[in-house]
Amino acid sequence: MNEPASPGRDRLDAELERIWGNPRGWRALSVVNHSVLGLRFMGTALVFFLIGGILAMLMRTQLAMPDQRLLDAEFYNQAFTMHGTVMMFLFAVPMLEGLAVYLIPKMIGARDLVFPRLSAFGYWCYLFGGLILISSLFLGLAPNTGWFMYTPLSSTVHTPGSNSDFWLLGVTFIEISAVSTAIELVVSILRSRTAGMSLDRMPLFAWYILGMSLMIVAGFPPLILGSILLELERAAGLPFFDVARGGDPVLWQHLFWLFGHPEVYIIFLPAAGIVSTLIPVFAQRPIVGYRWVVLSIITTGFLSFSLWVHHMFTIGIPHLAQAFFSAASMLVAIPTAIQVFAWLATLWTGKPVLRLPMLWLIGFLVVFVAGGLTGVMLALVPFNWQVHDTHFVVAHMHYVLVGGMFFPLVAGLYYWLPHVSGRMPSEQLGRWGFWLTFIGFNLTFLIMHWTGLLGMPRRVYTYEAGLGWDLPNLVSSIGGFVMAIGIATVLLDIALHFRFGRVALRNPWHADSLEWATGTPPRAYNFASQPDCTTRHPLWEHPDLPDGIAEGKHWLANAGHGRRETLGTDPVSGSVREIMRLPGNSWLPLVIALGLAVMFIALLARSYPIAALAALASVALMLRWSWVNGLHPALYDESGAFPAGALPLHPHTFDGPGLWGMGVTLLANASLFLSLLFGWFYLWTVAPLWQAPATSPLPATTLLIAALPLTAATLWIRRIVTRLRNGTAAHLQVQLWGIAVLGVAYIAVLVQVLIAAPLSPTRTAHDAVIAVFLGYLLLHAALACVLAALQALRVRRGYVGHHAPYETVIVEKWWSYTLLTFWLTYGCVVLFPAGWGGS
Amino acid sequence: MFIVAALVLLAVVGLWVRALYRPPPDHDETTQRRIGRRWIIGGGIIVPGISIVILLAFGIPLGHRMLPLPVPGEAPLKIEVTALQWRWDIRYPDHGIVSTNRLVIPAGRTIDFHVGSADVIHSFWIPRLGGKIDAIPGRINVLRLRADQPGQYRGQCAEFCGAGHAHMVLAVEALDAAAFDTWVEKQTP
Amino acid sequence: MLAPSHPLQLALGLIVWSVWFVALYGGLSIGCALAPPDADLGARTWLNGLLAALTAMTAAWLVWQLRRCWRAARSRTDDAPNRRFITILSAGIYAVAAVSTLVIGIPVLGLPPCP
Structure with a gap:
């Protein structure tokens, strides 16, 4: 805007613009750029906020006088349920994630988030999920049992219409968006900070977003599980929450509040991050107690998971247990107090404007x-x-x-x-x-x-x-x-x-952080060259940094290869490790989200064949998505392979962003699995009419036979990874096919168990939970096989091999996780009841 | 409690406003650091820490006394409450009396309400007598209450339970001991 | 054993604390479901004793780790700033975890377990 022009600079800008530029017109729907998507998130959240606000106004009008008849009970119930749901799921979380999607890469000096297609996918899931949920208001079928959906009020007997289904399916759709965006933010913050931005130089806002994202990763899966279980109960009659058949409605409350209380801090953390960013700028001095604030963020992240029962003090649990949660609830005030006083001290010792x-x-x-x-x-x-x-x-x-x-x-x-x-x-x-x-x-x-x-x-x-x-x-x-x-x-x-x-001057508030080193408004690639970060306050100590960045004096100022690139750095020290090649614009995120939308609508309409078709189509397209990765020609050119002395491209490394993405995904997955285990043990000990047979309906020996091929396959793929690390990849393709075949054998035995076992999942909660466990194992095994087979095909194409081991390492993690969950299930579902001796 | 909270709020806001409007100080680096540490440790840890300890030391025993534990002397009167969409069924097991949406209790005597539900989750609550307890299908929760004065009270379902939630009201009447006995006699045939 | 400047130290203290918390709440629930001690005993039951011992052991381990990180931060001042940052912060995390363990665990000493 007010930058002096120079010929070299113009050429660099033109080159980068050609690679990164956002198309206009209908092609804009294929954009994956984080700035565009961040703004779309925020704009959409604003519209939903207005809808939630109108509902609030209706309720306040109704309550202004006693005995008003403006709204009837039914509409009022829909209004308060939707007001809470919209404000929490469609406004607060997406708005803050949108802000983070827009800001984080700029603050950490990166050109984009590390999984750009995932940002777009997250947005479309959010938009479609939101539209499904809002449409229920116009159909007169909006959820009407309160935003925490307590069973049995929300179950089929007391809510026979599809009101609850709209909530369960719509919110789950939106949560896919929240979790995928959170995973992307975590990996971006840890692995794509610009050169030299070590952990202790990271802007506080990035710490807050890291905390928020990890909380979403750990905190949303309990509710996703709860929603799946309740929808299974409503649609297929599996009685997880039905007392008469051995379930317990209080289990829903636990799962809901396991998510629900962290949710409050998920919303608060990024907002506090805004405060911690603004106060130092307006006090014109660095924040007082940077380490104290980081300590508070981490502490809040953990403590807030130990408060959930304080929403349930009136359900009649032991007073001693209430005392634990009461003490924990009060303790969580301390990290917040520390932040309030750190802000106060910053103002106190600064020169506030x-x-x-x-x-x-x-x-x-x-x-x-x-x-x-x-x-x-x-x-x-x-x-x-x-x-x-x-x-x-x-x-x-x-x-x-x-x-x-x-x-x-x-x-x-x-x-x-x-x-x-x-x-x-x-x-x-x-x-x-x-x-x-x-x-x-x-x-x-x-x-x-x-x-x-x-x-x-x-x-x-x-x-x-x-x-x-x-x-x-x-x-x-x-x-x-x-x-x-x-x-x-x-x-x-x-x-x-x-x-x-x-018109704003450059860096109009005289801020210290890197997002103000881009132009205003920013270009799609943020930085013509990625800056070296030598301090916590780059723009205060180097006010001329933006000029150097624009002139291409720093990292990755060469764009001749025509691909999108950003730096990959060490998560702790911020030293440069590799160059990440990022995929460009793609229609797949939109199309897959549409496929999922069809699936969710079909589930709502109870037309299961269509739902299954849509799900299969979406999965097939996701595999296509995963195909354009690594050494795929869209991202890779021969000339870029190992230029002497230069940085490696990420497909040539063992520890690329994909591995981190898989790690964080498995964290979310593990949270879901642990919630399921919690549900199992909870029902076992607490459900008033729990009915467990004297011996487990699962055949212990047949399951051990199933374990053989699974364990062998996992050990095999781990061996492949070890050999890849040693630089050998002989017969890689054949071996991967072999692993896939072993996986299929495991699935075959598991399916046989599922068919032969005397399970009646609609009769008792006990059998229903076991059915869910088996389904979970099957899904993981199926995906593991597909991934192994896909790897084999990619080896044939030359996308994977000893020169590019990046993806095999990721697939190995999925196999290991599949194996781990199998043995945990075996221990908890087969061995534990035998030890307990039935009841 | 509310007064203390209001004072804390005033103090914190007052400090912030003072920090905003006072003339900018001219401290060196070490003094600034010391001031910062003093605020964070004093205001962020010590003051809230002490408050929490006091609150818990006061609150946990208080909550404990409200529990329906066995008491010496006269046994509490047992009344069974079943909540359902959208009414209260009351039963006096000792006297064999049943009624709907109307609860008569003796003033000055401890009562244990055994609260259950026949359909969805409700919550049994007579605001002027004390706390509430949820009515959950499959369980019986016990709430101990005591009306010190005879008179009319109002009970209401406190957990959202569907379309009739707003009208799920319980008329409560506390009678003195003699009047209660007369009432019981009149009810039992 | 994890080096005091290992980045996982930033979470380990509170992860251990979480596991302790789950064990405390889960142990109480299972204890009360399987073999509820007599309510007349007050807080002097086997269940309270078990939970108190668990709490004391967890707190002791956390304090030991706190000391380890703190001493490392004191002695090795020539570490890279980002390593030292992690060490000091980890000491803070262990301190928080230890205090939380003790504060949340104290009611075990005074309240009967099951009513």
């Missing part, structure tokens, strides 16, 4: 600290027994979520607007927007604490006059509308700024 984003941060502080304090009160068991499920809790969680997420988010939006548009936001209209939102919010929700203490339960569509609830409800409703006007003002301000905003 009060710009518009700072105003929203003050709003954040007031609202969020208030919400945190009521949270500590709620962690106190006797107080919880009193106000649980009342409007007090509604008020508390809005203080935490709106205060902890929405206020910092708006601060961040204002702060990064110039980056996207190249223009500055106004200060005047923005202040009006802030004060209206802030006053409206407090009017609504401060009063609501009192309504709750007066005994008004949540989720009632109306109430009688004369209970003392009339006035506070009216005030809350008025406040709600003031807040809505405030948010409208903010949106208007943002919309107007694209047209009327002052």
Whole structure:
């Protein structure tokens, strides 16, 4: 924008633009660039936010007066269920992930995320899942059992319509998006930081996003499992949550809150990351206590997984167990307090300037600290027994979520607007927007604490006059509308700024981090050359860095090969390891997401043949996706192979981004499997009418026979990897075929077990869980075989071999995981009941 | 509790506002570092740490006293409550009385409510008498309550249970001991 | 044994803490399901004893690791800054894990296990 031009620089820009540039028109749907997708995520999330907001306004109108008949109970129930679901799953998480997708590569000095097609896939899954969910509102079939979907209210007996199915399938679709984006963010942050950006030089925002993403990876699978189980119960009659047949509705609550409480911190962490990024910039000094803040992030990430039971204090669990969760719930306040005081100390010792984003941060502080304090009160068991499920809790969680997420988010939006548009936001209209939102919010929700203490339960569509609830409800409703006007003002301000905003100078806020070293608005490749990072505050210590980057004075300034490249670096020291070749634009993410959408809609309509067809088609296309990888000509050219002394391309290494991607994926997978094990043991010990036969219905010996080929195949592929590391790859293709055949033998025995075993999964929860275990094993085995066979084909094409061992190492991990889950299942499902002696 | 919370909120916000508006200080690197550490350790660890210890030391025993443990002296009155869409079925096992949506209890006497559900999850709650307990199919949960004063109270389902949730109300009447006995006699044929 | 500056140290303390937490809650639930101790005994039951011993052992291991990381951070000041960063941070993580273990475990000493 205000960069001086030079001929060399123009040529480099033109070359990079040819490789990275985003097509226009209908081809824009094939774009995989992170900047575009980040903005699409945020734009879509904004639309869903408005829908959620309209639902909230409807509810506040209904509750403004006692005995109103504006909405009937049925619609009100759909409204509050969808309000919660939309705000959590369609607004908060995708909005923050979108922000991270847009910012992270720029902040860590990379050109794109490491799995660009996955970003696009994540977006399309989110969009289609969201549309499916929202369509239910217009069909009058929206979920109506509360956003936490407690069974048995949400099960077939009490909700015979497809309301619950919309929730279970739609939300699962969206979670695919959340998890895949999280995996991509983790690997990008760990493996693609620019040269020299060691862990201790990483911007705090990247630490926060790393924490958030790992929490999503570990925290979403319990709910995915829960949704699968509940959908199986609704669609196929497997009774996981039905007391009479040995299930337990409380299992759903455990699975839901195992996800649900971390979710609050998943939303809070990136928002706190915005605060930790903005405060030092506006205080004009580095953050105080960088290490303390990182310590808080890691601590929050772990502690927040130990609080889930505090949503269930009234279900009658031992008081001692309640004491554990009560103590843990209070402890988690400490890392948050550390951050609040680190921010305070930064302001205290800095020279703060009060710009518009700072105003929203003050709003954040007031609202969020208030919400945190009521949270500590709620962690106190006797107080919880009193106000649980009342409007007090509604008020508390809005203080935490709106205060902890929405206020910092708006601060961040204002702060990064110039980056996207190249223009500055106004200060005047923005202040009006802030004060209206802030006053409206407090009017609504401060009063609501009192309504709750007066005994008004949540989720009632109306109430009688004369209970003392009339006035506070009216005030809350008025406040709600003031807040809505405030948010409208903010949106208007943002919309107007694209047209009327002052053109932004480079690095307009005088920030320290690398995202401001790109142009504003940025090019698709972010950096013409990737900078060396020698400090935590690159732009404060080297204000001329952007010029050097644009002139191609740093890494990867050569684009003659015509492929997309970014640096691969060591996760700890940030020293350069390899060059990652990234795939270009592709239609596959959109098409596969469409295939999955067809599958989910077919599941909703209960037309299972179509669902199966769509699933198979999607899987086939995913295999096609995986084909364009490594040494595929689209990414690779002969001339690029091992130029003497230069960096290797990632397919030539053993430890490329794909391996890290597989590692994080298996982490998510393991979280799902552990949740299943938890469900098994939970039902075994707690379910009131658990029915287990005296001996396991699974034949112990036949399963051992099944284990033979599986174990042999896994050991074999591990041996191949060892030999590849030693540089030998004799008969690689034949060996991989052999492994695939062994896998097929394993599947054959397993299928035989499934058919022959006296299982009646619709009769008892015991058999239903075993059926799920077998299904899990079969799916993993099938995928393992396909991957091995595909590897064999790629060896034939010359894409894989001793010169390119990258992919075989990844496939080996899948086999090892398959083997591990087999033996764990064997131990827990076959051996454990024998030791227990039946019951 | 609310006053303490309000004071904490005022203190934190006050400190932030002061940090924003006071004239920029001119400390050297070491002083800044010391100030920073003092804020983080003092405000982030020590103060909340002490508050948590106090809260737990006070809260856990209090919660413990509310548990339906065996007590010396007069045994608590046992009342069975079955929640279903959308009404409350009340049973007095000692007297063989049953009623629907109407609960009569003796004031000044401890009562153990044995709460179960016939369909979905509900929650039994009489706000002015104390805490709530969930009614979950397949289980019986026990809640101990006591009305100190005779009078009319209002009970309501606190866990969302479907279309009739808002109207699942329980009329509660606490009578003094003599009046309760008369009521029991009138009910039993 | 993992070197004090190994990046896994950043998570290990709290991973051990998580395993302890699962064992504590799971052990309590299974103990109460299989052989609930008499409610009259108060907190002086075999189950409380077992859980308290588990807590003490976990906390002791965490404190030992904390000491190890802390001493490594003190003595090896010539390490690369990013290694030293990990060592100091890991010491912090172990400290947090140890304190959390003790605070969450204390109720075991005073409350009966099953009601």
